[in-house]
Amino acid sequence: MNLIVEHLPEALLVIGILALIIEVAILGFASFVLFFLGISLVISGVLMLAGVLPETVTAALWSNVILTGLSAAVLWKPLNRLQQENKPQAVKSDFSDRQFVLEEDVDARGLSQHSYSGVMWKLKSKETIPAGTLVQVERADVGVLWVTPID
Missing domain, CATH: 2.40.50.140 (Nucleic acid-binding proteins)
Structure with a gap:
């Protein structure tokens, strides 16, 4: 645990990237929760590395709560609309055009x-x-x- 606290920005980046990989590759965007969490973790890690946020667990917790909620509010409708745009397509069979x-x-x-x-x-x-x-x-x-x- 001490290692994670000492390298908090890097840990946030790694956990965020893992959350994004799991959401996209394994779950296939079935739920957006890990996607929003992964985005917030990556942004928090970058902001800590840039010196904008202090490297504390409290700052990491609150920044992730705010960024997860903000990304969910902004991206929910576009991503949901993108998921539902699957229109059935006519499949050409061996019988077509006979x-x-x-x-x-x-x-x-x-x-x-x-x-x-x-x-x-x-x-x-x-x-x-x-x-x-x-x-x-x-x-x-x-x-x-x-x-x-x-x-």
């Missing part, structure tokens, strides 16, 4: 079927497509190929 001629009329009910790769697939479309039309697979769901006519 073209074939319909043997039966196709509509949204999925009564028509098409054999592909040894599997009978239900065919669905947002619009009614007559038999004999060249179509392209738009997307594939479980057991269903959604098709659109090719002009």
Whole structure:
């Protein structure tokens, strides 16, 4: 304990960097608590090394309380918004862009079927497509190929 107090700025920097590494690498920004704490520890250590803050445990405690609260107040909304901006993206499958001629009329009910790769697939479309039309697979769901006519 005496070693940490003697080298308090360096200890704050090391603990702060470890907290940031754990938050980012291991937890993957799941909770921002270690991130805010790590930022405050690093800033406190730098301020002590620069001589702005005294190298005491009390100064370290209060500066970290204030800096953690301040960083949480400033960065909470932007980081939370950044976390929630995951929009689902359409995945291209092996069936995408496959073209074939319909043997039966196709509509949204999925009564028509098409054999592909040894599997009978239900065919669905947002619009009614007559038999004999060249179509392209738009997307594939479980057991269903959604098709659109090719002009």
